[in-house]
Amino acid sequence: MNVMTGRRRGAVRSEAARRAILSATARLFAQAGYDNLAMERIAAEAGVGKQTIYRWWPSKGELVAECLLEGMLLPQRFALTDTGDLRADLVDWIQRLFDILSEPGGEGLLRSLIAAATENADVGRRLRDSLGGTSSIAVRLASAVASSQLRADAPLQEVGEALIGAVLVRALGRVPVAEGDAARLVDAVLGNSLGGG
Amino acid sequence: MNVMTGRRRGAVRSEAARRAILSATARLFAQAGYDNLAMERIAAEAGVGKQTIYRWWPSKGELVAECLLEGMLLPQRFALTDTGDLRADLVDWIQRLFDILSEPGGEGLLRSLIAAATENADVGRRLRDSLGGTSSIAVRLASAVASSQLRADAPLQEVGEALIGAVLVRALGRVPVAEGDAARLVDAVLGNSLGGG
């Protein structure tokens, strides 16, 4: 019956161009970082007219955001596992983030993402979600509540933000990561820090 | 006898120019943000030759770092007080940071500082120190340890990083701040989150 067709005319968006642009963006982002990423170079690298980029993405930020969403900028190893032991799972996850900081170029990668996030709200949100899998961390903490490893009224969102935030602060402050830092951070936040008083 | 003088010759650095440059930088930073801050505009605004800037600061980052250090970019209200009640002091401090996010333009200000930090290590370190009063937080936590509000082996650095980091994550993710968030965050990090088991 084709009700509500909304009929469009003219050629349809080229998927080939879209993929070429995104992968050129990812490639150049990894090489040069967000601030040195030039639209002109992306277009050249992708074999595409600049207009084809501007037609679909309003800014560099949006372009990077989409790359991030497609998992082209970060290794896909940040999912939180659920072994039943909350502390171990969190330490493992934070450790993987710290590992990136220690890799050559990894610190720059993370800082570049932060730079992108300052310009683009989507990247900002996605940085929060994508590193922790948004869901991923929320789900894991909820599961911990269920198994009463966490109190029912524990501020799940704040715990997640504090953990990720600590990683960002490390990246921005160029603080080298030492053995055991991940564990110390998780302990700090999960909080057996209070004394007996 | 002035041995070892090695005296320079020629005119001495102009303090007037230095102050004009820094205040032009601060003014334009507040107006336009870090990314839209142009050396050329700073020079024009300050009534100064570009060379005079480059003679004393190697880059935009250093210039902003010095502004930050001189307290020209952020309101100077981040010192941690010590009322004897650690939790109250921390909540008060975090609340003041959150207040900035809520002010009009305040979120942009903080994001601009983060952007500067991604480019310049000094800004990165100073952001960490300046928000937390550098030592300020470490001193306060140490005092808490002394009064045994905190365990002796509490990971002081990690607690500080987590708190500041959470604020940054909020700024990047454009998360609006709600009543009670500061308290929830502090509780999360000070960590009475663990359940009874």
Next chain:
Amino acid sequence: MNVMTGRRRGAVRSEAARRAILSATARLFAQAGYDNLAMERIAAEAGVGKQTIYRWWPSKGELVAECLLEGMLLPQRFALTDTGDLRADLVDWIQRLFDILSEPGGEGLLRSLIAAATENADVGRRLRDSLGGTSSIAVRLASAVASSQLRADAPLQEVGEALIGAVLVRALGRVPVAEGDAARLVDAVLGNSLGGG
């Protein structure tokens, strides 16, 4: 029986589209001049796909040439009359050309036509013919020969070219037209300039 039909198949060329394109071209030409005339704008203004233009005209020049031929660019008042008095007829004709130069926008119009002529041979030829009514001037001069106002061996073509050329030079040189210039030009070319010796 329609022998020799050779009938094409499919839709026939749309006369509506053709007219819309030509009149959009004429309208935009008058507004913006030849150099600022954009195929894309013509198509939009005419409510026509770009391909429809390119299917029938190989270039902007041809398009303008056809407009010129259809009399859509210039007022149709350049025919040479034949009152029996050659000098009077020529002065009248040149005066009408000079009048265009004096009208607001008229100088730009003529210069735009010249610009088109530099790019497109058809326009060049047509400009020569259209201003001089092609044949119009040749016919008039021939008539003058017949009535022995002109010698039999007078170089008719050269006289025509010199008259039209003088108008073009005026347009290109932005020389304001003064009272009596038309007469002086005709006299110069018809040539009672030689002295007594």
Next chain:
Amino acid sequence: MNVMTGRRRGAVRSEAARRAILSATARLFAQAGYDNLAMERIAAEAGVGKQTIYRWWPSKGELVAECLLEGMLLPQRFALTDTGDLRADLVDWIQRLFDILSEPGGEGLLRSLIAAATENADVGRRLRDSLGGTSSIAVRLASAVASSQLRADAPLQEVGEALIGAVLVRALGRVPVAEGDAARLVDAVLGNSLGGG
């Protein structure tokens, strides 16, 4: 005493850059013609930043005008000689112009100059003056008046414009030049065309 110094500050204009730009312009103009002359290519060819061009010339037209003035676009062989025989001198001069039309690429050269003239008033005036040496033709005609080869009240300006104009019309109309055309044109304009009537 140095009255009226008018003190300028900052580095002085680079003569090297100026010459590089002009000669690149002339080179590319000859190769590609006015319409295909790209500021970007001029800058590249001259080894100069685009801004350095735009700083001193507001448009392509002005740039070409200055080249023309410096004699970099046209062979410098258009001066009118004065052998005492006006007709012979004019025929010789027109013939040299026609020769350009006959050379390979010469027609394009002249048409390119006309195209430049439609965009830029200076070029227009200079085309009128430079081909005839403005002065050059006026001087020659005045000299003819003195030797009473021309009447005292002969319309000198109109004669000059008609001659040059005829050349332009030939260029625009792509009319091939034939033997004897120059003489015929000069005769037409000097005008022993009037019959006995």
Next chain:
DNA sequence: CCGTAAGCGAGACGGTACGTCCGGTCTTCTC
């Protein structure tokens, strides 16, 4: 108190990238 070495304002310079406009071609769908 003169010479020389800086500092300073101004601003020209070679470059890179920006975001826009348009050229001419190709693709999709409708009439």
Next chain:
DNA sequence: GAGAAGACCGGACGTACCGTCTCGCTTACGG
């Protein structure tokens, strides 16, 4: 198969800044 729509690659536009380099001062030692 013509036509409206519009995406595509590419090239040029004119502008904004970058960081470096003269200029013609002015300032402040040091011989």
